[in-house]
Structure formats: structure tokens, C-alpha cells
Amino acid sequence: MKFSRKTLGIPYGVFLTLFVVAPMIVLFYYAFTNGQGVFTLRNLTDFFTDPNTLGTLFYSLAIALTTTVVCLLIAYPVAYILATSKLKAKSVIIMIFVTPMWINFSLRITALKEILTLIEGNLAYYPFLNSVLGMTYDFLPFMILPIYNTIVKLDHSLTEAARDLGANERGAFLKVTVPLSLPGVVSGISMVFLPAMTNYVVLDMLYNSTYIMGSLIGSYFAAYNWHGGSMIALVLLGIICVFTLLTDSGEDDARTGGALL
């Protein structure tokens, strides 16, 4: 029996229509209508004029940005050391970094809660710090893996060439390795930054009572305001799209630029 490309695509096509396209249509519908089902831009203007939604956006960005930077600062050196080391058990060590992902997420955060309580005493005094720690704990493997994968596949001869042409070790690292590993960094960032903006479960579990985007949407739905909630989800989607476009172009830039420099 021979499958054509079309037949092979059917399962995902069905999945896509049912669970991605259809809900998106509903989302758009709610975002641009009011309670009477009439088209309106009110939800959109509400979003950008309410100091609370903007404040939540700001707060979410702050948490997501800090988390991403912390993850990057921890992940890059680890990934670099691992990828360039002569260790035979490299893949085993990378496994160790990934293992936490196999343990249930809420269990991990509960454990973190106890550890942080031991260290800090009363968690309630450091809501921002705890949220960032929780997210870092949760998302770190997503940053390490792509960076590791890029560095490990780097053409070693390029670094050698740089050294041959007179670059010292630091120069070769900064001008060759770093630019060439940027694609990994970019995909790591997008895998950490975007979820960190909405993962309110971490905040809830670590007692941060300030809303981020995810919890704000939830609160709109709990108040039966499906229209406002959908609009927030849509704005978030817009931000993510812009972000992805920017990083994509950045990635191209990094690729070509890195190779040429």
C-alpha cells in the first residue's frame, strides 16, 4: 500500500482543524464582539487604556525577561562546557539535566516551595524572586538543550582557523563560537520567554498574589467576561508573533553574520 503525501497529512489536518483552527476562530469572534454579539473594537481599546492590564503586561514581561536572562546565564556556560569537554559520558550528564522534566511539574514546584521555605523562612516576602526561581527551575532544561545541541554540532575547524589566524582563545570564543551558537540561544529564549509570560501556576503555587497574563485571562473568564479574556489572549498571541518574527530575522542575521565574521 502506498501513501500519498496527502493521505499522510490527514491525521494532523484533522487535529489542526479541530483543536487549533476552530478554537482560534472562536477566540477571534469573542475578542471582537461584545455581549450582544455585535462587532466592536472596545475590548482592544480597553486593553490598552486600562492601567491594570498594561501593568500586568509589564509585570509579566519583567518576570519573563528576568527568567530568560537567569536561564541564559546558567545554561550557556553549562552547555558550552559540556559540549566542548572531552568527557565520554556527555550524554549521560545532559540526561541528568533533563531528568527533572520527567518528574511531575507540580511535584517539583512543591518540593521547591519547601526548599525555599528552608532558605528564606517566609516565602511571602519575596514574591518576585520566588516566581523567577520557580520558572527558572522549571524551564532551565529548555534553555540548556538547544544551546548544547548547536555548540556540539559546531564545525570545530572554524575555531581552529580563527586561532591560526591569530585570534586568542577569548577572541575565538567571542567572534566565532558565540555568533555561531546564536540560533540555539534564540530557540532557547523563545522556549523559555513565552511560557514564562503565562505560566501562572508557578506564581500561584509560590504565593505570588499578583496576576500575570495567564491568571488575568483566567480571572476574566471566571467573571464570565469571555470577550475581554479572549482579547487579552489575542494580544498575547500578537506579542508572541512579533517576538517570533523578530527572533527569526535575528536568527538569519546571526547565521550569516556569524559565518562571515
Add this chain to the structure above:
Amino acid sequence: MKKLRFASAVLLAVLLTAVFCPFFPASADEETVTLRICNWEEYIDLGGWEDDEVIDLESGDIFGENSLVEDFEIWYEENYGKKVKVEYSTFGTNEDLYNMLTIGDVYDLVCPSEYMIMKLMAEDMVQPLSEAFFDEEDENNYYIRGVSPYIRSIFENHEINGVSWDKCAAGYMWGITGFVYNPEVVSEEDASTWQLMQNSDYKRQITMKDNVRDTYFAAVGALKSDLLTSEEFTGADDYALRLQDEMNDVTEETVARVQDYLQDTKDNLYSFETDSGKADMITGKVVANYQWSGDAVYTMDQAEEDDYTLNFAVPKESTNIYFDGWIMLKAGIAQDPAKQQAAEAFINFISMPESVIRNMYYIGYTSAISGGEDERIFEYLDWNYGAEEDVAEDEEEVEEPDNEEDVVEENEEGAEEEEATVEYDLSYFFLGMGEHSEDYVLTVPAEQLNRQLSAQYPSEEVIRRASIMVYFDADQSEIINRMWIRVRCFNILDVPIWLWITLGVLIAGGVVFYFRRKAAKEKMYS
């Protein structure tokens, strides 16, 4: 809007049926009635008790072997000669349930709280209970024969759009709100007021409920504390009515004051919690937790297992009395008499004294059923709380009650002895408000005045200051929901100027750097 919701639901339903139908052939057995029940999570006895958990009342043992749902299916077939299949599912919050119903989920019997019952009644989604259900002659009508006179009068005396609750809803569980607290840290006096949430002696050590209704009510009570506790107010003839009005005040001015109050409160709290409060109380992360009485009982039970004592205090201002009740939905019943009969039979089954006791033992909440002529529910209370059986054995140090004056049912002589006992009058629940009978007075260890009993069955004095929280219409709900979002959100106007300047400099720096690099690159290749 409703049309589209319906249309999209139908579309989804059709598609899903098309996809999954071949795998699940529908049963062709027409004799079996299918009953779709949706209840709160962990709100029914699921059976599987340990052997030593048997409740050995004098009138016979009560033991939860199978879940009540399974037992109902057997009971129904034995009594009515027909088969019933229960599809049992659960919901997390009243709002979730409402959203599930609007999306198009269909249930026959659901168990929301009183304000949601009122909302659903107001939207004409509820199927009224049949006349047969209220027939006290029928032996199988355990609900109407056994419902507490106190609960019954509340259900009869509250209405929405001219229809009283009891026409549509059958009480299941009820309770009040109050603070579970650690008596070693928090004094009873401090814990007995809603102002506890702003008490800076316990800064960052108190949790409140993460939902707007409970928190709003508490904040209103705290703000109006002086008025609500003044003798002039509590002594008024129309005290109950005025109390309800004051506690359900949603005027613009009050909402604004509540917002300020809660914004200050937020900085004094450990957190607003949805479910972690119980565990945090037991592990000692917090010293007080605003809680529903059923969960308070559970928390105190758990703490006792760890040899750790927690108390319960009801705010002196008032308390929120709530009811969860069974209602049938028009969309589910769809005029099918067989289905309605099965749904009402379920309510009756769950109201049988034996089911009631199993439920209360299992989930810690308080049933709306007092048992009528059947004495077993009072017997169970005596078994559970009575002084003779189980005082002393696990309580070496019996604490003296802190303020004896406050306790109406105080037994003066008993309080002096080491194993102090007090009399606890529950006539109001078994006979109706204002009634008193020696038959319904429990003799309990004095400490129970601050423990599980005071939460599970509040004293008549507490009940007198309890107020329900009414159903707010769409506009009022909108106002308090907005208020809540403002309390919880970070306000962009709070971002300090220096941060804006730093951000501006960083972004400008980034842009300049990017273009200079680009220019440098172009120069290099040209």
C-alpha cells in the same frame, strides 16, 4: 452570542461524535436511565474505608464500602425495579460549572452554591422539583422527611424573581466561614474578627480565599466592624434584615473602600490561596487561614493526626453562611419524567441518614439533613463529639475556654473541673430556630467550643449573626469583579520613573548599538 456558542458547541459535538463514534458503540438498552450528575470535587463519600473506620452507633454500624454513587444504582434498582446508570463528574468552582453549562455541557443534576442556584434560577435553566418529591407520606422521600427545619425555613424564605429556593433546590451541605488559627500564636480575640487580615502582628502569616465573593464579604465585614458589633445594631428588631443589607452592600462608595482595604491587606497577607491554605496551616507556614467550615474541620482533623492543635473562630461581626444544593437542569432532564424521577430519587438517596453520616464523616462538611424522626444523625454527633467516649484519651492538657461569657450553653460547674465539659444546644438545627429541647443538647469537651464541632455545627448564637451573600446581578458582579482585578493586578502607574528612564536608556542603547554594528559591517564588505 448564545447562538454562536450553541452553534460552535453543536459543530464540535457533531465533529467529535463523527470522530469517536465508531469506537464507542452506544448502548441500545432503553430500559436504563442515564443520570448525568455534576458535583464539587471531593464532595461525596467514595467508599473504600479502612476496617477500623467503621462508625459503631448503638443503632447499628455504618460503613462506607462502595461509593455512594454505586450504592445508589443498586438501591434504585431494588426500590423502583429499573436500572439507572450514573455518569458522575465534578467541577472546581461555581463559575467553572456555569461556564461548562454555557459552552454546552449537559447535566441532569448539579450541586452549586446558593448564589449560583439563584443565578441559574433567574436565567430559567432550572427544572422545578416535582410535587411527588414533597410528599411526606412516601417512605422513600428521605429529603423532605429529613431536611433540617432550620435549613428548610431558609430555603422557603429566600427567593429569586418571586420563586423561593425550595421549589427548585434541595439542600446538600451548608456551612459558615471563619478563621482556622494556631492558638499558640494567635489569641482567640485576634482571630475572632475579620480585621485579623490586617493585623500587623501576624504580617505575612495569614491566608485568605482567592475568590472575589469570599474576600469581598470579609472586607465589608472588617470595614463595618464597629457598626456590626454595636449593641444598637445587634439589638435592633430587624437585626437579621439589616445585617444582610449591610453585608451585601455593593454601593460604589463601599466597593471603593473595599478596594483600598484589600490593596492594603494584600501586603499583610501570606497570599490569597485557592487550595494550599489547608496544607500550609498544617505544616505551620501560616498561623491563620480564612476557611469554609467544612475545610476547617478537615484541617483540624489533619492537624490532630500530627499531634498539633488548631482552633476555629468565627468573626464577631458576622459570618457568611452558605448552602450547596441539588438542582435539576431543564436542558438535561428535557421533560423526561423517568429521568426526573431518577434525579429526585438520587437526592432522596443521598439524604438517607446513613448516606448523610457517611458523607459527613468522609468530607467534613455539614449536611442539610437532620434526619427527621430518624435519630441517627444526632446519635452520630454524639458518637463523634460527645464527652464520655473520646475526651481524655488523646487530649492530655484540656484547655479552659478563654471567654466563658461568650458561650451561652456554658456549663458553669463543669468548666471548673480538669476534664471540662459543656452543653452544646443544637435544637435550632433539629427543631428550628428558637426551639429548645433537652433531646438535642450534646455534652462535649469544653475545647470543642473552639474546635471541629464549632465549625461543623455552629452554635445558635453564631447562626444569629450569620448572613447569606446574595446573588448580585450582572452590573453589580461586574463592579466587584473589576474591583478584584484592580486589587490583584500590578498597576502600570506604580512603575517608578527611574525604571522607565533606565528602560528607555537600555532600549535606545540597544537600537544605537544594532545600527552601528550594521553600518560597520556594511563598511567592511563594501
